[in-house]
Amino acid sequence: MNWYYDLGGQRQGPVPEAELDRLLAAGTLNANTLVWCEGMANWAPLREARPASDAAPATTSAAVPEGWVRCTATGRYFPPSQIVYLDGKAYSAEAKAGIVQGVMQGGELPDDDESLRTGPAWEQRAQLGFFKAIWETIKAVLVDPSRAFETMKRTGGIGTPLGFYVLVGSAGTILALIYNFVFQGTIQSFMPQQPGSEMVPIAQATMTVIIAVLTPLIMIISSFITAGFLHLALMICSGAKQPFETTYRTHCYAMGAGTVLAVIPICGGTIGFIWGLVCMCIGLAKTHRIETGRAVGAMFVALIGGCVLCCTLYMLGAGAVFAALAGSGALKQ
Amino acid sequence: MIWRRLRPGETDHEALWLGVSLGSLVLAKCWLWLRLPQPPCVFHAVTGCPCPTCGATRCVRFALGGDFGAALAINPLFFTILIGIVLYDIYAATVLALRLPRLCADPLPPWAGQAARLAAGTALAVNWAWLIWRGV
DSSP: OEEEEEETTEEEEEEEHHHHHHHHHTTSSOTTOEEEETTOSSOEEHHHHOHHHHTOOOOOGGGOOTTOEEOTTTOOEEOGGGEEEETTEEEEGGGHHHHHHHHHHHSSOOOGGGGGOOOOGGGGHHHHOHHHHHHHHHHHHHHOHHHHHHSSOSOSOSHHHHHHHHHHHHHHHHHHHHHHHHHHHHHHHHSOOOTTOOOOHHHHHHHHHHHHHHHHHHHHHHHHHHHHHHHHHHHHTTOOOSOHHHHHHHHHHHHHHHHGGGGSTTTHHHHHHHHHHHHHHHHHHHHHTOOHHHHHHHHHHHHHHTHHHHHHHHHHHTHHHHHHHHHTTOSOO | OEEEOOOTTOOOHHHHHHHHHHHHHHHHHHHHHTTOOOOOOHHHHHHSSOOTTTTHHHHHHHHHTTOHHHHHHHOHHHHHHHHHHHHHHHHHHHHHHTTOOEEEOOOOOHHHHHHHHHHHHHHHHHHHHHHHHHTO
């Protein structure tokens, strides 16, 4: 199909469709350029005659047509007709919604490094494989949290990080419950037994199973409540530079990875909880781009406000140990 | 404050927090019905004094049992928050069911943010003093 186009009042063409795309990419033509081809009743703007070409998907840097411009917010390339300049930086129309939301909530335009945030390995599990993605994510968060959260995607939905948190956290918690239940006889033998305080083993097993079954639901609900407390605390400390989604993603990856340490006998739950908090402080500083001290302050404010929930999470992480201690009468409630 | 539709890709907070509230209610009912162990207060165990949120679990238990007076007395701030959550859930259910625009807050000016922080801190401190005085 051959096209004619109007350039400076002069009719040009005919040119094949591929040439039309090249001229559009080069910026010679734009969405408002009048074009005509056989079958059209009248000359019409390019965006009406060929809507698909004006909304042509941006490409990666590997195959960028000449003249296309990189969007600061998404890192993708777009024709000049789809680019606006804010504060000297190029942004695409596709990123408009996110830019407006970010400015309203954080007062800042997206940074240049947004396109470099490819997320933890879990976000690329389709390419890496399920188990490798989980392992790489846990390893990155626990061993090098600073680097992990510098490259973590700050947006992209809450489903993926929630899936990681529930999967890994539930597995770690349930393994810890089973592990500690198996060895609780050994634990109880070290505890002073009070008369009449022995729990029937079958009751302890039943309670352990019930808690294990409820664990995924508990983790889902507690993740939102805890992240909500955390985001509120960040707002109180003037540290909420990104939307709630960013805080939630940070919480899920940090605490989810920390829960894995619950498989360590006896003290694993405590170690995992504390190291998860450390990772979360580092993560909040990197994702919200605030001082680490401000992130730590927000953490303490959240802990004060949500200490009941934190106790609940702690209890889940060492559930059977708590049950053993309660059965021995060592704890007063 | 303005009423507007959700933008593409924007988090649906009304659906999210309504779901969390209902899920928490179901979980709390199950937990109490099954008589599962309730979390101890680590702060209380170590210091002997109630923490700022001590009594919250009992407040929920009284509220679920319909004893709102006792729920208010045990932890006034947490009971007030519970009331706020109920009102938000009613708003969220209404806008979701009727597909209405959402109520969105504009960013607070600096002086309003400072006032909000001061009010929140004062409320927390006053409530904590009440808990210590009551020996909750």
